[in-house]
Amino acid sequence: MESASPPDRPVGRGAKVRAAVHAATLAELVDNGYAALTVEAVAARAGVHKTTVYRRWKDRESLVVDALAGQAAADVPVPDTGSVEGDLRALARSLVAMVTGGSGPALLAAMFSGGAGLPEIAEARQQVFGDRLRRARPVVTRAVERGELPAGTDPGELLRTLAAPIYFRLLMTAEPVDAATADQAVRVALAAARAGALTCIHT
Amino acid sequence: MESASPPDRPVGRGAKVRAAVHAATLAELVDNGYAALTVEAVAARAGVHKTTVYRRWKDRESLVVDALAGQAAADVPVPDTGSVEGDLRALARSLVAMVTGGSGPALLAAMFSGGAGLPEIAEARQQVFGDRLRRARPVVTRAVERGELPAGTDPGELLRTLAAPIYFRLLMTAEPVDAATADQAVRVALAAARAGALTCIHT
CATH class of the missing domain: 1.10.10.60 (Homeodomain-like)
Structure with missing residues (x-):
C-alpha cells in the first residue's frame, strides 16, 4: 500500500x-x-x-x-518454541483464538458477507493471508534446518494445510472451532509434511 | 425437509x-x-x-x-475405482470441477455473499456438506476393509481434510484451483490418514 x-x-x-x-x-x-x-x-x-x-x-x-x-500482522505473533510441533500448535491456536474471540467473528463476517464478492475485499483476504504466510515461514525453515521436517518442505503448503481445516469448519460446516481443532490441524499438517507430501510441487 | x-x-x-x-x-x-x-x-x-x-x-x-x-447430491457421484487413491482423486477432482465449472462459482458466491450470515444459508451449507460427507463415507470404509488405511480412520475427518484446502484456496487466498490442487489434497489427506492422524478423535 x-x-x-x-x-x-x-x-x-x-x-x-x-x-x-x-x-x-x-x-x-x-x-x-x-x-x-x-x-x-x-x-x-x-x-x-x-x-x-x-x-x-x-x-x-x-x-x-x-x-x-x-490487524492480521498484529494478531499472529510468530512463535519460536524450539520444536516444529510446539510452533505449529502455537500458530494454530492463535489463529483459532483470533477467529473465534473478540471482534474476530465480526471481522470474518465482514470479509465474507456483503462485500465477499467485491475485488477489494478479495484483495484484502489475499493480503491478509499472504502476509500471515510470509511471517510464519521461519517456523518451517527452522524445522527443516533442525532436521524435523524433510528438506524441500514448502512453508506455504504446510501453513495452508494448517489453516485450511480451521476455516473449513468455520465457513463451510459451521462446526465448533476450538483448541482441539487447532491441535488436530497440527497433527494432519505434521503427518503430511513428515511423509513428504508438502514438498514444493506448485513451482 | x-x-x-x-x-x-x-x-x-x-x-x-x-x-x-x-x-x-x-x-x-x-x-x-x-x-x-x-x-x-x-x-x-x-x-x-x-x-x-x-x-x-x-x-x-x-x-x-x-x-x-x-444439487450437491446430484453433482458428486461416489467413485469405486478399487483403490483409495483412485477414489479420493475422483472425489477431489469432481469437487474441483463442480466449484470451478458451470454454475458452480455463481452458486458458491450465492452461498457466501449476501446471504452468507443468514441462518438459512448456513443451514444449507451444513446440509450440503453433511450430505456429501455421508455419501462419500463408503470410500473410506472400503479402504479400511482393504487394509489400505489404518483401522479407526474417521471418514468425516478424512473427507474434510480432502475438501478443506480446495475451499481454502477458493475462498481465502483466491489462488487457482485445478486438477493439481485436487491431487495435492489427495496426497495430504492420504499421508495424514496412513500416519494415523485421521483416526477418530472428536468422539
Whole structure:
C-alpha cells in the first residue's frame, strides 16, 4: 500500500494516526459491515479530519485492505518454541483464538458477507493471508534446518494445510472451532509434511 | 425437509415438478442472488403456480436449502475405482470441477455473499456438506476393509481434510484451483490418514 506508512517507522504522530484510523476502520466494519463503511464515519470515530485519512489512503477500499492486513500482522505473533510441533500448535491456536474471540467473528463476517464478492475485499483476504504466510515461514525453515521436517518442505503448503481445516469448519460446516481443532490441524499438517507430501510441487 | 418429495420416489409428475422448481431456484440464485430470490420468480421460471411451490416447500428458505442440497447430491457421484487413491482423486477432482465449472462459482458466491450470515444459508451449507460427507463415507470404509488405511480412520475427518484446502484456496487466498490442487489434497489427506492422524478423535 504505497499510501500507507511502512510498519517499521518510528512511533510518532503519524503512527498514532495510522493506528487510530485502523482501529476505527475495524470497529466500523464490525458495527456496520463493509457496504455501509464510509471514510467520514471512520474519520469521525478516529477523531481526525477526513482529509487526514485521504492524505494517507486513496479511498475507502485501500483503507479497509490496509486495516485488515495490519490487524492480521498484529494478531499472529510468530512463535519460536524450539520444536516444529510446539510452533505449529502455537500458530494454530492463535489463529483459532483470533477467529473465534473478540471482534474476530465480526471481522470474518465482514470479509465474507456483503462485500465477499467485491475485488477489494478479495484483495484484502489475499493480503491478509499472504502476509500471515510470509511471517510464519521461519517456523518451517527452522524445522527443516533442525532436521524435523524433510528438506524441500514448502512453508506455504504446510501453513495452508494448517489453516485450511480451521476455516473449513468455520465457513463451510459451521462446526465448533476450538483448541482441539487447532491441535488436530497440527497433527494432519505434521503427518503430511513428515511423509513428504508438502514438498514444493506448485513451482 | 418434510415438505419435499423423498428422493427415491418414482419419476412422475411430482418428481418432474420438484426437479423443475429446484432448477429454477438455482438459476434464480445464480442470476439474482439470495437476497432477491422470491417464490413468485421461481414459480414463474419453473412454469408452475406459486401455490404448487408452497404445497411442497413451506417458504423460500426451505426451497433454497433443499435445492442446494439436491444439487450437491446430484453433482458428486461416489467413485469405486478399487483403490483409495483412485477414489479420493475422483472425489477431489469432481469437487474441483463442480466449484470451478458451470454454475458452480455463481452458486458458491450465492452461498457466501449476501446471504452468507443468514441462518438459512448456513443451514444449507451444513446440509450440503453433511450430505456429501455421508455419501462419500463408503470410500473410506472400503479402504479400511482393504487394509489400505489404518483401522479407526474417521471418514468425516478424512473427507474434510480432502475438501478443506480446495475451499481454502477458493475462498481465502483466491489462488487457482485445478486438477493439481485436487491431487495435492489427495496426497495430504492420504499421508495424514496412513500416519494415523485421521483416526477418530472428536468422539
